[in-house]
Amino acid sequence: MRLAVPREAAPDERRVALVPETVAKLAAGGFEIRMEHRAGEAAGFPDASYTDAGATFEQAEALFSGAEAVVHVGRPSDAEISRLAPGTVVVGFLQPLTDAQGIARLREQGVLGFALESIPRITRAQPMDALSSQATVAGYKAVILAADRVPRLFPMLMTAAGTIAPVRALVIGAGVAGLQAIATARRLGAIVSAFDVRPAVQEQVESLGAAFLDLGVRGEETAGGYAQELTPEQQAQQQAALEERIPDFDVVITTAAVPGRPAPKLIPTSAVERMRPGSVIVDVAAETGGNCELTRPGEVVEHGGVTVIGTTNLPSLMAHHASQLYSRNVASLLQHLAPEGTLALDWEDEITAGACVTRPEMAP
Ligand code: NAD
Numbered sequence: 001m002r003l004a005v006p007r008e009a010a011p012d013e014r015r016v017a018l019v020p021e022t023v024a025k026l027a028a029g030g031f032e033i034r035m036e037h038r039a040g041e042a043a044g045f046p047d048a049s050y051t052d053a054g055a056t057f058e059q060a061e062a063l064f065s066g067a068e069a070v071v072h073v074g075r076p077s078d079a080e081i082s083r084l085a086p087g088t089v090v091v092g093f094l095q096p097l098t099d100a101q102g103i104a105r106l107r108e109q110g111v112l113g114f115a116l117e118s119i120p121r122i123t124r125a126q127p128m129d130a131l132s133s134q135a136t137v138a139g140y141k142a143v144i145l146a147a148d149r150v151p152r153l154f155p156m157l158m159t160a161a162g163t164i165a166p167v168r169a170l171v172i173g174a175g176v177a178g179l180q181a182i183a184t185a186r187r188l189g190a191i192v193s194a195f196d197v198r199p200a201v202q203e204q205v206e207s208l209g210a211a212f213l214d215l216g217v218r219g220e221e222t223a224g225g226y227a228q229e230l231t232p233e234q235q236a237q238q239q240a241a242l243e244e245r246i247p248d249f250d251v252v253i254t255t256a257a258v259p260g261r262p263a264p265k266l267i268p269t270s271a272v273e274r275m276r277p278g279s280v281i282v283d284v285a286a287e288t289g290g291n292c293e294l295t296r297p298g299e300v301v302e303h304g305g306v307t308v309i310g311t312t313n314l315p316s317l318m319a320h321h322a323s324q325l326y327s328r329n330v331a332s333l334l335q336h337l338a339p340e341g342t343l344a345l346d347w348e349d350e351i352t353a354g355a356c357v358t359r360p361e362m363a364p
Pocket residue numbers: 121122123125126129131132135172173174175176177178195196197198224225226227228230238255256257258259264266
């Protein structure tokens with residue numbers, strides 16, 4: 001199977017879909033890999049490292065000719081899509097729930113789109129779970145950004161000049177990103193509390209050494225393990241309870257999300273105004289609008305001495321390891337779709353059928 005790996009076009013994207021380690025494994029398994037020049041450069045993988053792993057290089061215009069699959073991190077640009085032959089496999093974060101236009105464009109072109117977001121979260125598919133691998137990186141980076149910005153030391157320090165109290169951190173949303181944020185903040189020495197609407201996470205939060213903050217709001221969990229959107233009454237109750245408790249914290253990492261929906265608004269401006277000057281909120285949900293009313297996606301804002309970090313695409317800031325994990329996820333998916341290095345799609349299979357968001361026979 002001939003794979004093409006373009007350089008990501010989005011301006012803030014430093015990741016690459018395949019790293020040399022996985023290129024070597026795929027090449028040994030019957031895949032032929034063609035890369036665009038400098039595709040991995042921003043993630044710390046120079047062209048020479050790919051050549052050593054068995055990849056070849058093409059100019060962008062020739063990259064897709066004869067390619068059976070195109071492997072991306074984000075969605076391909078419209079110009080790229082127009083160069084794809086019908087039936088080509090496209091793998092990436094294709095945003096099936098939020099980018100209807102992009103999905104329609106792939107469908108019109110008659111390509112086979114496999115969205116990493118749509119892979120069912122079953123045990124068998126865990127090695128392909130790029131949502132989890134990238135959320136892990138985002139949760140880690142969120143704490144590092146907070147630690148960099150907050151004018152306090154995270155750990156308790158006992159020095160000749162006396163004792164310094166540790167940072168108190170609150171993590172809202174204890175999914176994959178939130179749990180990694182808890183672990184990272186704990187490793188830095190903070191005292192951590194966390195909250196989620198899914199009651200099942202209390203045990204996970206406590207097993208990481210954080211306290212579960214009870215805001216008196218319990219939501220429903222879907223069959224897929226995701227949170228259901230709260231009712232307006234529950235959301236108002238959550239905001240009010242949070243407003244009471246938030247002044248206790250120096251750092252707030254917020255990751256609350258409901259798939260396919262705008263991020264729930266949890267922290268109103270009035271709550272931010274009750275925080276101590278110097279406190280920091282990192283809004284990991286900024287990309288889908290943010291959990292904080294003051295968040296501006298892609299920006300860092302200050303309000304009454306409180307910093308609200310709305311930096312988007314946190315995994316791209318850790319492009320080397322984020323790419324390494326993503327690449328392993330993608331390789332698992334490719335090996336699932338083409339076990340002997342040749343495409344063999346089994347539409348009865350839950351992973352193949354679940355991940356596929358456009359098929360040629362679905363073309364209008
Ligand atoms: P996500 O990114 O969709 O959401 C992040 C968190 O926000 C979730 O924990 C959600 O409950 C929480 N949330 C939503 N609304 C909230 C609100 N109003 N207030 C506070 N928190 C709110 O979720 P995710 O991190 O991708 O994972 C969600 C679930 O999927 C988890 O149960 C996780 O264990 C499960 N999962 C399963 C597998 C598997 O292979 N079996 C792999 C990864 C994740």
